[in-house]
Structures are given as structure tokens and as C-alpha cells.
Amino acid sequence: MKKLKIADGIHMLTMNVEDILFEGIWELANGVTLNSYIVQGEKTAIIDGVIGWDGIPETLYKSLEEIDVNPQDIDYLIVNHMEPDHSGWISNFRKIKDDFKIICTDKAAKMVSSFYGEDKIRIVKEGDTLELGKGKVLSFHPVANVHWPDTMYTYEKDTKTLFSCDMFGAFGRMGDHCFDDELTSEEIEFFELEGLRYYSNVMATFTTSLKKAIEKAKTLEINTIAPGHGPVYRKNPQKIIDDYSRYALYAEGAGKNEVTILWGSMYGMTAKAVDFVESILQREGIKYNKLEMPLESESEMVAAVFRSAGIIIAAPTYEYKLFPPVAAALSELGRKKITGKTAFRLGSYGWSGGAEKELSEIIERNRMNWDFIESVEFEGAPKEEDFKKIEARVLELIEKMK
Ligand SMILES: Cc1cc2nc3c(=O)[nH]c(=O)nc-3n(C[C@H](O)[C@H](O)[C@H](O)COP(=O)(O)O)c2cc1C
Numbered sequence: 001m002k003k004l005k006i007a008d009g010i011h012m013l014t015m016n017v018e019d020i021l022f023e024g025i026w027e028l029a030n031g032v033t034l035n036s037y038i039v040q041g042e043k044t045a046i047i048d049g050v051i052g053w054d055g056i057p058e059t060l061y062k063s064l065e066e067i068d069v070n071p072q073d074i075d076y077l078i079v080n081h082m083e084p085d086h087s088g089w090i091s092n093f094r095k096i097k098d099d100f101k102i103i104c105t106d107k108a109a110k111m112v113s114s115f116y117g118e119d120k121i122r123i124v125k126e127g128d129t130l131e132l133g134k135g136k137v138l139s140f141h142p143v144a145n146v147h148w149p150d151t152m153y154t155y156e157k158d159t160k161t162l163f164s165c166d167m168f169g170a171f172g173r174m175g176d177h178c179f180d181d182e183l184t185s186e187e188i189e190f191f192e193l194e195g196l197r198y199y200s201n202v203m204a205t206f207t208t209s210l211k212k213a214i215e216k217a218k219t220l221e222i223n224t225i226a227p228g229h230g231p232v233y234r235k236n237p238q239k240i241i242d243d244y245s246r247y248a249l250y251a252e253g254a255g256k257n258e259v260t261i262l263w264g265s266m267y268g269m270t271a272k273a274v275d276f277v278e279s280i281l282q283r284e285g286i287k288y289n290k291l292e293m294p295l296e297s298e299s300e301m302v303a304a305v306f307r308s309a310g311i312i313i314a315a316p317t318y319e320y321k322l323f324p325p326v327a328a329a330l331s332e333l334g335r336k337k338i339t340g341k342t343a344f345r346l347g348s349y350g351w352s353g354g355a356e357k358e359l360s361e362i363i364e365r366n367r368m369n370w371d372f373i374e375s376v377e378f379e380g381a382p383k384e385e386d387f388k389k390i391e392a393r394v395l396e397l398i399e400k401m402k
């Protein structure tokens, strides 16, 4: 666990977590950080206390002592969001101290009680404040459905620090550099991709609420954004606000000028067409990602489709339906409410087809509203005339992406 000073009386504790499935689903090749913040006036508050994934609070207690905070002196536990990656240590903490108060929204209070049996809770509403002394004043700003319905921002007025919890967060482990102004250009690029992956994997479903949270952040005068995952923005907090505004657009159909080929093939017939598609994209100088299902990780699949303006689905018919791993991937994208993408499908069939029908059903059922160019289906192996059609449709897709 690393300890960093954010401002006088404000510290960050951060730890890298590796080798987990985030939310039990997302395989994180580059890890994730859990960040906690301590605000000290005459009273002491901890915002989003984190512990190791193993549930052992001793690391946290030791780190607190190293920044001269006796864990017994903590008066308030600010729970911006009840999800256990931010609140999982509450019951352990109760074992060493009895007279602390939890501060959270009404929706979080219900969960703090049902998950941990806590009842010493102060419920806060928009604009409520908590004076800690020595000039430190916290104010609370609910941002419902930034992930869960219970979420809020905590804002420290003296230093103009926004503790944004899941909002403005990113996946990716942190090395020695935890502040935006310390990041090298490689690290900046790394956290842009990991931020995008985090948004697409965890937050995309809630884009409507995130847009409101972006607007709420704009009403506060902010010097520093201190999220629950990823780097702290103190030089240019506007950057992460702009990034999130862009991600919200990606969720609704915009994207980088790149194509993702989401494909699968049993005996290589559809694969022949995929090779051909690649040759066209290369010739046209279009950046592309090629993701073979089911070999690709769910996390990367969602992130790649999310950031791309054009999607090519290449999959055959299987038992009168769409090749199941690709169908499952599309359903996952539907759950994530990744809408409005420009897309094209191709694929092989043996005798009847059926993939196309299921594709339409998935798109309809999830109200994905993807803009499809006419599909190319071929019996068995793709022939010369199929390649001609595929080339024309890929060029059409590239044109439409613009
Ligand atoms: C398990 C299995 C189920 C299939 N079900 C259908 C089907 O319902 N209708 C159809 O037209 N073809 C069906 N096919 C034939 C495939 O669509 C065909 O072999 C196609 O060329 C496979 O393309 P691929 O080599 O890219 O996987 C099936 C093939 C397999 C192996």
C-alpha cells in the first residue's frame, strides 16, 4: 500500500490488485488500484476505506499509522459507494473501534445495514456538509447510478478536491507515479486505454447517469480529482472530465477511427473471409482489432468494440443460429448498452443459414440500434463474387465511419 500526500491534511492510500476477476467477470491483464483518502481536521474522516482483496485490514492500519493517523482516531467513514471494493473493511474496522459514524446516501444506508449490519449512520443529501475543523469542510453530492444507485461525490471545499469514487476512475496498476503531472507519455497512454477499458467494462451501462455526473462535476470548482481507482488529477482535472465525456459518446455509437473484427469460425470458411477483410483494411490504412471468440477475454472484447467506430461481425451459422460465442459477445455488448455502432456482418452457412435472423433478434432485443450495412452470407467457402461483395461493403463501412 502506497501513501501519498494530496494536500495539507489530505492523504491517499493506494494499492494495486492483480490476478482477480473484477466483479467476478473481468480479467484484468494490467490490474487495478483501490484508492482510499484520509482527510484530517480536528476530526478525521476516511473516504472509501480499502483493504486487501483478502479482507485483512492490518495493511491499512499500518499505513495509517505511517501517516500519523491512529486508526482508533477515525471519526467518520465516508462511504461514497457501498460496493465492497470501497467498503469491504467496515465490519473489520468495527472490531477495533466502536464509536465511528458512517456518512452516506439513503440508498447506501440501506445497503450498509443489510450487508454489514451497521446502524450508526448519518444520511446525507445534496449539498449537506461536514465540518472537520482546521478549515476542512466536506460536502456531499449524490450521483445516483454511477455504477450503483447509492453513489455520491464527496468534495473538500478548502482544497477544492473532488473524491469521485468510481467516477473518473481507471483500471491499470500504478507504479511510482500516481499524479497526472508525474505520468510519462507512455503512462498517459496506458491510463487512457485502461480508463476506456474500465468505462466500457464497468460503467457503460450507466452512461445516462454518468452524463449527469459529468454535469454535476462541472458545477463544482475543482482543483483536484481523486478517484477510487487510478491516478489523481491535480494538474489538469479537466482532462479526465473530457475523457469521460468522450467515452459517453463512444457508448452511443461514436468511436476512434478504427474497426473491430469480432469473429469466430469452426472449420475456417468464415476465417477465409476474415483474412480477406484484413487485407482490405490494411490496404486502406485503417487501424483494426481482430478478436476471435471465444478465445478473447471479455474485458478486451467489450473495450475494443466500445472504442471502435466500425464493427465487423464475422461468424457462421450454428444450429440454425449465430455462432454462439459471437452471439454471447453481442448480447454482452447489448447489456452494456453499447449502441449506435456502424456494423457489417459476413459469414458462412452449410444448408439453411439462420445466423442472420438471430443477429437481428439480439440487436432488437437489446435496443442496440446498430446501423448495419447489408450482410454477406455464403454457402461453404467464400467465392470470387462473395469477395467482391465483401470488399464493397467494407469500403462502405469505412466511408460510413467517417
Ligand atoms: C455444429 C454445427 C452446426 C451447424 N448448424 C448449421 C445450421 O443450422 N444451418 C446451416 O446452414 N449450417 C449449419 N452448419 C454448417 C456451418 O454453418 C458451415 O459448415 C459453415 O461453413 C461453417 O463456417 P466456419 O468454417 O467459418 O465455421 C453447422 C455446422 C456445425 C459444425
Ligand SMILES: [Fe+2]
Pocket (backbone or CB within 6 Å): 081, 083, 147, 148, 166
Ligand atoms: Fe462500483
Ligand SMILES: [Fe+2]
Pocket (backbone or CB within 6 Å): 083, 085, 086, 165, 166, 228, 229
Ligand atoms: Fe469501484
